[in-house]
Structure formats: C-alpha cells, structure tokens
Amino acid sequence: MAACANTILLDFKVESSSLTQDGFNKLEMEVIEGLEKHFGVNSMEKLMVKTLSSEGDHLSVFMGPQQSVINLRTFSNGLVSIIIDYLKEGDEEPLLTTLDGKALELALGKLGKDMKSVTLPPIKRGTPFDIYFPLSDGRLVEYDVDKLIYDEKSPFQRVQIMHSKTFGNMLVLDGLPNLAESDLVYTESIMCRGTEDYKDKEILILGGGDGALLNELRKENPKQIDEMVMKICKEHLRSACGDTLDSYIGKNYQIIVGDCIKYMEKCVFQGKKFDYVISDLTDLPISETPQGKMWELIRKVIRMSFSVLNDTGKFLQHGTGISCTNQLAMFEGVVGELEIPLSFTRTHAFVPSFLEDWVFYQIQRKAA
Amino acid sequence: MAACANTILLDFKVESSSLTQDGFNKLEMEVIEGLEKHFGVNSMEKLMVKTLSSEGDHLSVFMGPQQSVINLRTFSNGLVSIIIDYLKEGDEEPLLTTLDGKALELALGKLGKDMKSVTLPPIKRGTPFDIYFPLSDGRLVEYDVDKLIYDEKSPFQRVQIMHSKTFGNMLVLDGLPNLAESDLVYTESIMCRGTEDYKDKEILILGGGDGALLNELRKENPKQIDEMVMKICKEHLRSACGDTLDSYIGKNYQIIVGDCIKYMEKCVFQGKKFDYVISDLTDLPISETPQGKMWELIRKVIRMSFSVLNDTGKFLQHGTGISCTNQLAMFEGVVGELEIPLSFTRTHAFVPSFLEDWVFYQIQRKAA
Structure with missing residues (x-):
C-alpha cells in the first residue's frame, strides 16, 4: 500500500472536576511521559496550549516523531482524547501498533477513574482507493479491499469494481457497495x-x-x-x-x-x-x-x-x-x-x- | 445516546508541488472560506500555524463552533486532511451532517487536482459502551450496539453481553465479539x-x-x-x-x-x-x-x-x-x-x- 495518513484515536475518562487548569497541567505531563516512554525521551515538541472554556475544555498540540501531530484534548464531561496523525509510508513500521496502544491505554488509563480506555485501529486516509464504506444507517466499516479493478464515470454515476479478500469482486456505484460475488x-x-x-x-x-x-x-x-x-x-x-x-x-x-x-x-x-x-x-x-x-x-x-x-x-x-x-x-x-x-x-x-x-x-x- | 466526542475526518489531494508556504496560505484561506460557509462567517478562530517541514508539511489549528477543534494538515505527498473534533450532546444536531460533508467535499475538492475527496462518518468516542470492534485482521467496524446488558470482570477476562440491532445479543470477551444469537x-x-x-x-x-x-x-x-x-x-x-x-x-x-x-x-x-x-x-x-x-x-x-x-x-x-x-x-x-x-x-x-x-x-x- 502506498503512503497514507494514519489517524490514531485514543481516549479515556477522568473526573470532570479534576480538569481545572492545574489538573490539566498535571494530566498533560503524565500523557507526555506516557507517550515518550514509547516514542523516546524528548521526542515531543509542544506547539501550543489553550484553554477553550472554563468548564474543563483544554487543548495542547504537539509535534511527535515522524512529523506526527498530536492533539491532547479534554472535554467538559471528563473525556480525554488523544489524536495522533502522521504520514505512514507503505513499508514503514506503524508509529503505534495495536499492542503499543494497549500498553499506552494501561499507562494512561491509570489516570482515569475507571481505567476504561479505548484505542481504535488507525484510520487510514489518502489511500489509493476507498476502503471505508458507510452501511445503510451511516455506520463506518473498513473493508478488506486490496485492488481497484475498474473505475469510470458513466453519464449517470461512478462505476467501480473493487476486489475484496472476503467478498470477491464488488460492484460499487457512487461510493456505495452494490453487489459482490459473495451475495x-x-x-x-x-x-x-x-x-x-x-x-x-x-x-x-x-x-x-x-x-x-x-x-x-x-x-x-x-x-x-x-x-x-x-x-x-x-x-x-x-x-x-x-x-x-x-x-x-x-x-x-x-x-x-x-x-x-x-x-x-x-x-x-x-x-x-x-x-x-x-x-x-x-x-x-x-x-x-x-x-x-x-x-x-x-x-x-x-x-x-x-x-x-x-x-x-x-x-x-x-x-x-x-x-x-x-x-x-x-x-x-x-x-x-x-x-x-x-x-x-x-x-x-x-x-x-x-x-x-x-x-x-x-x-x-x-x-x- | 449520551454526550460523546465526534471526530470528523475529511481529506483530499492537491499537487504536492503547490504546498509551498504561499501555496499553503492560499489553501488555508480557501478551506476557512469553505468551512465558514457552513459554520457561519467569522466562526473560526485561528489558534496556531506551523510549518512542520519544508517538504509541504503544514499545520493550522482552529477553534470552531461548539468548541470544536479543527486541524488543517498538509502532507508532503499532497494529501490535505481536516480533522474536526467536538463534543456532541446526545440530542444535538451534528456539526456537520453527511450531506454537509459531501457539499464541503465538492467545495474543497475544487482545490484538488482530481476532485477525489472523502468524508468519513464521524468517529464517536467516549460512548457509554464500545461500538467499534476490530476484525481478526485489525480492520475497524462500527457495530449497531444499542444496549450494554451485562458487564463484569471474571478472574480471567472481561465478560460483556451487548445487544446489536442486527445480531441480537452478543457475547464480548475482553473487547472481542465472541458469539451472537445470529451465529x-x-x-x-x-x-x-x-x-x-x-x-x-x-x-x-x-x-x-x-x-x-x-x-x-x-x-x-x-x-x-x-x-x-x-x-x-x-x-x-x-x-x-x-x-x-x-x-x-x-x-x-x-x-x-x-x-x-x-x-x-x-x-x-x-x-x-x-x-x-x-x-x-x-x-x-x-x-x-x-x-x-x-x-x-x-x-x-x-x-x-x-x-x-x-x-x-x-x-x-x-x-x-x-x-x-x-x-x-x-x-x-x-x-x-x-x-x-x-x-x-x-x-x-x-x-x-x-x-x-x-x-x-x-x-x-x-x-x-
């Protein structure tokens, strides 16, 4: 797969009352420490910090390894969200594997009241062909498309044939899966x-x-x-x-x-x-x-x-x-x-x- | 559904050679204009801008409506990525609907060399229970889970029963779907x-x-x-x-x-x-x-x-x-x-x- 942007999303919860200015500063330090355990000491450069509202909304932005941009965001309901965005070359090791993410979750989750934390598989963007399609109710699914076989615009619609490892060839009309060989x-x-x-x-x-x-x-x-x-x-x-x-x-x-x-x-x-x-x-x-x-x-x-x-x-x-x-x-x-x-x-x-x-x-x- | 963070991802491609400092400034203006058409005039406050590398890596961060944080990022391969992150109350209108996203894609896509742009359904984080699960090969899927029925830790693993509209009750062990009534x-x-x-x-x-x-x-x-x-x-x-x-x-x-x-x-x-x-x-x-x-x-x-x-x-x-x-x-x-x-x-x-x-x-x- 060619280079594409990978967006890694991690989140966990803390007591919303802890998100004062002081509380956020403390949290920020622990997050930096947790991330630098994985990325290396002094691998993160702080680009900005801003209090977005007095109800616990804070934002810090960092530059990390491989020109990654890292947003640390807290919300008024106690949610702490980390977004890591970087360009991954096709053959490059991922900046954070699922296992690293789990370890990081554990390290960061200790900050949270109930240890509940979530790392999602990286969202891949700028891929040579679409791999995410919405279901009928708008839910997101990543398909195992590995080849774009045909891609043309007819006078009526965009007609694509994509190959999925699971479903075989799929007819995709205007970005929506229409019928596959499995169906x-x-x-x-x-x-x-x-x-x-x-x-x-x-x-x-x-x-x-x-x-x-x-x-x-x-x-x-x-x-x-x-x-x-x-x-x-x-x-x-x-x-x-x-x-x-x-x-x-x-x-x-x-x-x-x-x-x-x-x-x-x-x-x-x-x-x-x-x-x-x-x-x-x-x-x-x-x-x-x-x-x-x-x-x-x-x-x-x-x-x-x-x-x-x-x-x-x-x-x-x-x-x-x-x-x-x-x-x-x-x-x-x-x-x-x-x-x-x-x-x-x-x-x-x-x-x-x-x-x-x-x-x-x-x-x-x-x-x- | 209770309040959760929604992360909206949009991206499109431009000629990578156009991503000089001047080129980025022009692109940034057009993106602000495109977004403010939807969010309202002067609805975006610029928080920072930074050139991350001389090869076309630029970053601007904005605060938009509903305390949304908006990252505009360009990569050396010509990919332009917009990440909009905000807290959506359960009954609140989304900041950007799928249709708005499509319109925005069209408006912003005009900047791109081949009009190819992608808006993904919002990624929901901090939800009261998990709705995303990885497939065996690590792909991401959003399930239509609408109820957490049981959630306990046994001495060996976390045991959950979740209700999915499509699959009925699902047994989820340590965050992985194990068997559902549909299976x-x-x-x-x-x-x-x-x-x-x-x-x-x-x-x-x-x-x-x-x-x-x-x-x-x-x-x-x-x-x-x-x-x-x-x-x-x-x-x-x-x-x-x-x-x-x-x-x-x-x-x-x-x-x-x-x-x-x-x-x-x-x-x-x-x-x-x-x-x-x-x-x-x-x-x-x-x-x-x-x-x-x-x-x-x-x-x-x-x-x-x-x-x-x-x-x-x-x-x-x-x-x-x-x-x-x-x-x-x-x-x-x-x-x-x-x-x-x-x-x-x-x-x-x-x-x-x-x-x-x-x-x-x-x-x-x-x-x-």
Missing part, C-alpha cells in the same frame, strides 16, 4: 427462491444491471424476462451474472437499456401484462419524511408496476438495512397509502458484502 | 453438521462456554459429551444455547468447569478415549512467528487431544478470518510439524456477527 443470498432473497414459482411466467426486472437476478431467474425456466440495465458487469462479476449479459437477447429474455418508466408506459399502451415485476433499483432514500424526488420515483415505480401486472401479479423489491427502522416504516406507509389497495409481506436475509441484515418486500393487490 | 452458522461449521455423524459418539468440547456448540450437538444424539466452561450465557444467549446450560449434568452430557489440559491428562491416565475433540478455545494469536505462550498452548491442546482421541478420531477447531493468511499458514505449519503425523482439511463460512468469512479445521491422524 447470491441477495438475489435469492429478492426473488423469493423456493417460494415463488417462475416456470412459464412473464417477468419484468427493473434495474438489476449487474445481471445476477436475471442469471438466477433464467435457471427457473420462465416464459420471458425483460430487463433494463444501465451498466454491465459481465466481465468482473461473472460468478454472479454468468453468461447472462453476453447477449442482450436470449431464448427467453431481452435486455433493454433505457428508462424503465417509459418502457412500462409502452407496455400499458400495448396491453402487455406480467406475472412478476422485480424492482432492483436504488436503495430507499434516507430522509426525514417520505417526500422529495426519490420518494416520488418510488411511488411512480410501484404505480406503473401494478399497471403492467396482472390481477394476481407480484411486485418484489428490496428495502434497506434492518436497523433503518424509520426508512422501512416510511416505505410501508407509502405502500399502504397508494390509491391501489396493496398488501405486503417482508423477509430479511444477511447479505455478506452489505454486512447487514437486508429487508425484502413482496407486494400484491389486496383481494377484492 | 448458528459458526456452530454448524465448527461441528461440520451434515458431514459428521455424532450418533452414539463420545465427544469432548474444549472451551465453548457459550453453550451453543453443546446445544447443537445434543440434537445429534451423541453418547456422551464433556464440556468445560468458564462462563455461562444461559440467560442472555438463550436462543443460541437453549436450556443446555441450565444443568451441568444432563442425560448425555457433563459440563466441567476447570482446566481442559488437566482434564485431558486425567483421561489419559484413566484410558478414556473420544471420537471427537472440538476445540472452541481462543482465536489464533496474531504474531510474526508461531512462537510464544499462545502458540505453545495451541500445540499442547492438539497433542493432548490426540492422546485422548481414538485412532480414527477427529479434532475440530476454528481458525480465524480468511484474510489472515499469515496466521492460517502458521497454524497449518504447526499442525504439519507436530511429532504425530496429522493431515487436515479446512472449510469456511461467513459468520454474521464476525462480519468475516471464518476458517474451520478438521484434523486427523494420517493413515499408517
């Missing part, structure tokens, strides 16, 4: 494999540009599948999509690159009906209310889908991570409030590369 | 369910204090199981261990709290033999070479296990995350170099709460 369970969950019978059925897939869904559906002998794709993964996600994307017209499927709303309008006009519409479009938007452009699109897709589904037809779509309870409730509200009376069931499955339990919906017309 | 696949993988036939067999489990392994083995009608446990999870991991830990002696099992090496020595003395020994003890140690106390223990456990296994008996044990290729190779070397000729197979399975593909070993005496 057959995603495809099987959205299509309800084992529950739904696709034999001789008419199926319309919206989205699903990675080809995985079409690839699995083809194994179930459906009558006909139409699919609209934005971007093909036939080269780099081959274990997921098989040979499905090699040809846009197959024995029992057709891939249409275009706007899925317009295609469905054409189907309405021609009176074409489907048994299943499977929507593999974008995730549920994160928002305070189910309003805005993205939610309008979701409503439109559901309405249009039911206008091309036959009376007992099913609309299948993925939701989002199970911990996003607000988003899921909003989506269920949207489904319940449409002018077509609809009922839904939901399932969930842990999708490896998402690192989350993911929710899937099965939506039908209410029986008259 | 039946771990138990089924270590015992090779479906491949091994436990009917009327003699089984010895080493470790396995969570009771999950014993609980699943009991369903396979073995003749007898002995188990040594350090700590019971019968209350909080009940969906994993069932009623297995309610009684230490059952129809076909016995739980022994004690040192498993000593117990095996006793078995050797008494001539007692087993068909399976399943070792659910600690993870493979992270080390440069397969030496040291922990590796000696691993050797000892394997040796002792084969001294109580009958000739065709199997030793089953978990390894570590699949991305820890060094640790796995060391373990396989250790197995291959013991004085007893052994052969092994390995399987792997993605364990939900570990967020990793985990390796499991099946070890046997080589056929004579």
